[in-house]
Structure formats: structure tokens, C-alpha cells
Amino acid sequence: MGGEASGAPGWLALLYLVAALALRCSTFGNPNVEADDQFYALVGQRMHDGLLPYVDMWDRKPLGLFAIYYLIAGISRSAVAYQITATLFAAATAWVVYAITAGMMATGGADPAQAAPRRGAVLAGLAYLLLLGPFAGAGGQAPVFYNLFVALAAWLVWRAGPVLARGGVPAGVWGAMALAGLAISVKETALFEAGFLGLWVLWCLQRGGMRGGALVAHAVGFALVGAAPLLATALPYLITHHWPEYWQAMVTSNLIKSQVLKNYRYSTTFILGSALRMVPLLPLALAGLMLGWRAMRGSAPLVFLVGWLVAAVLGYLSLWNFAPHYLLPLLVPLCVAAGLVFARAEGGTLAFAATACAALFWYNPTDRAWNLHAIASTAALAEAVERHDHGRGLLVFEGPVSLYTLTNRPFLSPLVFPHHLNFALERNVSHLDTDAEVDRILARRPGAVVMTLAPLSLPANIYAWVRVRAYVRGCGPCLWHDALSSP
Secondary structure (H helix, E strand, O other): OOOOOOOHHHHHHHHHHHHHHHHHHHHHOOOOOOHHHHHHHHHHHHOOOOOOOOEEEEEOOHHHHHHHHHHHHOOOOOHHHHHHHHHHHHHHHHHEEEEEHHHHHHHHHOOOOOOOOHHHHHHHHHHHHHHHHHHOOOOOHHHHHHHHHHHHHHHHHOOOHHHHHHHOOOOHHHHHHHHHHHHHHHHHHHHHHHHHHHHHHHHHHOOOOOOHHHHHHHHHHHHHHHHHHHHHHHHHHOOOOOOHHHHHHHHHHHHHHHHHHHHHOOOHHHHHHHHHOOHHHHHHHHHHHHHHHHHOOOOOHHHHHHHHHHHHHHEEEEEOOOOOOHHHHHHHHHHHHHHHHHHOOOOOOHHHHHHHHHHHOOOOOHHHHHHHHHHHHHHHHHHHHHHHOOOEEEEOOOOOOOHHHHOOOOOOOHHHHHHHEEEEHHHOOOOHHHHHHHHHHHHOOOOEEEEEOOOOOOEOHHHHHHHHHHHHHHHOOOOEHHHHOOO
């Protein structure tokens, strides 16, 4: 069990970097690739201006994610800066996917039908890069960053197998727990994968002869190391007396949102549409089912991989949300599983071809024209805001939040992300009363309001829409722009 992964050659790192650039460079410079990305970038930028997440800019994401964007904004506030950084993270994750896959096939994960283990591992990394686009991972979504931390943690844990089997705990295991903790500080749902890795290590130690107090001490140590990054991000809020806002954002709001989603009845059309978006995962899901069946024979690499997959799926299900980007954490273990299938002499190459075709059907990496139009139209909208807001402020009610970056306009409310105002499922999830906050914003008489003619985020917050529309129609010199004209 475990063992050294097959060495990943330097040329492979270059291959994955070139592939990542080829698949993502058409989006460079477009701040509207994903709504979430531009908001994270905005928070990172305004942190440099002294604003505090959860207090001055509200969201549920952990501070680790905003810290990444804060560091990027320290270099450049251009969208290209975080897009290139995300590309580097994606390429690095693909390299780790290769290393895990190759290592597993070298230590018992292969079967006689796997005639080309290195080919399977190389294709596993490429599959990861191909599948980011269809699941809204072509930009800087949170999993594009923390998938690297989880993948590295899994790799370190797997490599430590022989030492763990003798009851030893190499430094790499402690490093894996720290990396898992970093992933949790970027997105809380990484807790499931982190928990699996910790339990796997403890199981290996128990099999290696560790018992009683020593095992409990290591369990506590792993938990503390894993919790350290999240605890470190909480400390500033405790010191500055903003603990209530932090706790509400990290814990209370997530519980409220989960309950709201559990009680919400999705339409049949929405469910079918979400199911269709999962089509690119079908070849990988079949690979996972095959390995799950084979894992029943007790092969350690497959048991590890199936356990990891189950943990990632539990993280996804815990969200009660069908948005495509929530599937991104599943890609790492699924691509490793698929790599074991891609290595098969019969059908391996065909399986990769099916995966690639499914990915490219849902995401076109060559559509630079659409991105250029988005860049130009967003710039034109920003210019219109600057011309017409008369110094009275900007409200992006339904539209690109990157306008705050492009115009450098201040926020009229901590509820900066449009969903937190216009979306019924986000109503009163923050520590602020959403409808009262809408009234407070409109009382400040914003000079420019950006919104669509009809709600895009359904179900809509009807109170907010009625109030904002009434204000716009009677505001005189205000700029009312239909954001639907901008991609």
C-alpha cells in the first residue's frame, strides 16, 4: 500500500501549463466569465482599501478565498491577474492528478488490462483541465484554487502508506493535514475530503499497530493542524469585536441557506437542465462505478480512491444546490479514477476521447469573439456609469459586479453581490434584513442603477424588484441600463 508515485517528468508540467493556457486564454481580460469570480476579486481589491469581509462586504465564503484574491490584487487589479493565477493552479492540479494516478497504478491499482499506465495518468491530468470549463471552472471559482490543496494532501497521504503501515507518521502526513486545512479555509465543504484523509491515516496507523492514547493523540493533533488555518482567519474578527458578523457569515447563514434550499421545490425544467449539465461527467462516473465494484476485492488503492470519491460527493450533496461549479471538487478523484480506465488496452483511449468530446461540446475554449464583446460592452457600461451617476453612487442590482472595480465607486451596502439583494433564496440569509437594506440603499439616492428588464435570478425577491424598479422609473437623471445587453 502507498509507496512512491512514479516520477512526473518536467516536460509534463509544461504540457499541462500549455494545455491550461490553450483552454482558458480566450477568457483573459473578460471580468464577466463568472459572476462569483469578479465578486471575489472585488473583495480582495477593497481589502487593500481597508474594507473588512463580512462587515463591509458580506458573503459566506471563508476568509482564505478572499486572502488569495487579496494577494493577487496586490500585484494587479486586472481580471487577467486572477485568471492567470487560476490557470497556474489548474495546471498544477493536473500535474498532481497525474502523480496520484501513476502512483496508484504502480502500487496495486492496475489490472492486467492496463497496458499503458503512464498514458492513463497523463490523460487523467488532461481530462481534469478539459472538464473545468463545462462546470464553470474556466475562471477563478473557489475549487479551482482549493482543489490543488486537496490533491496535494491526498498525494502526500497516499505516498506515506508504507511508513503508516509500520506505525510511523512521516512529516508529509502533517503537511497533508495542513493543506487540507487550507482547503477548508477556502471552502468549508472541503471538510468532508479532509475528514476522509484524516480517518484514512488513523485507520492505517491502527493497522500498523498504534493503539489507545497514541492514536487519540494523533487524531487530536491532525484535527488541530487542519483547523489551524480557519482558526487563524477567525482571530482578527475576535480581536476587533466583529465576531458576531464572522460567526453569522461562517455558520448561521450557511445553516439558514441550507434550510431554505431543502424547503425549495425546484422546477422539473431546472432539474432536467441541471442533469444535462452533468453529461460531461458520465464517462468519469462510469469509471468510478467500475472502480467501486473492483474495490470490493480489497485493493488498497481502489478503496482509498472510492472513499475519497464518496467524501467529495457528500461535500457536494451537503450544499443542496445544483449549480455546476459545485461539482468541481469531484473532478480530482473522478479524473484519477478515469486515469485507471484510460490506461486500459481495450477502450482506454476511446474513453478519454468520449470525455474530451463531452467537455468540448459544453464549453468552447476558442470563442474569443464573445469574450471581446463582453470586455467592450462592460467597459462601455462602466463609462456610462461614470458619466451619469452625478457623484451619487452606483447600485448594481442585476448585472456585473465588476463595475465597482472598473468605476472605483464605493458600496452603498455590505450586500454588494447582486444575488444578496435580488434573489429570493438569499433573502435575510445575511445578518442584515434584506428588504430594509434595499430601502436604505434607495434612500441614499444612487445616481446609477444597473439592472435587467426582467429578473435573471429566479425565484426573484419581488419586494426588492418592485422597489428598485419604482425608484428607477421616478429617479429623473438616473442611468437605467439593461444589463442583458452585456454578456
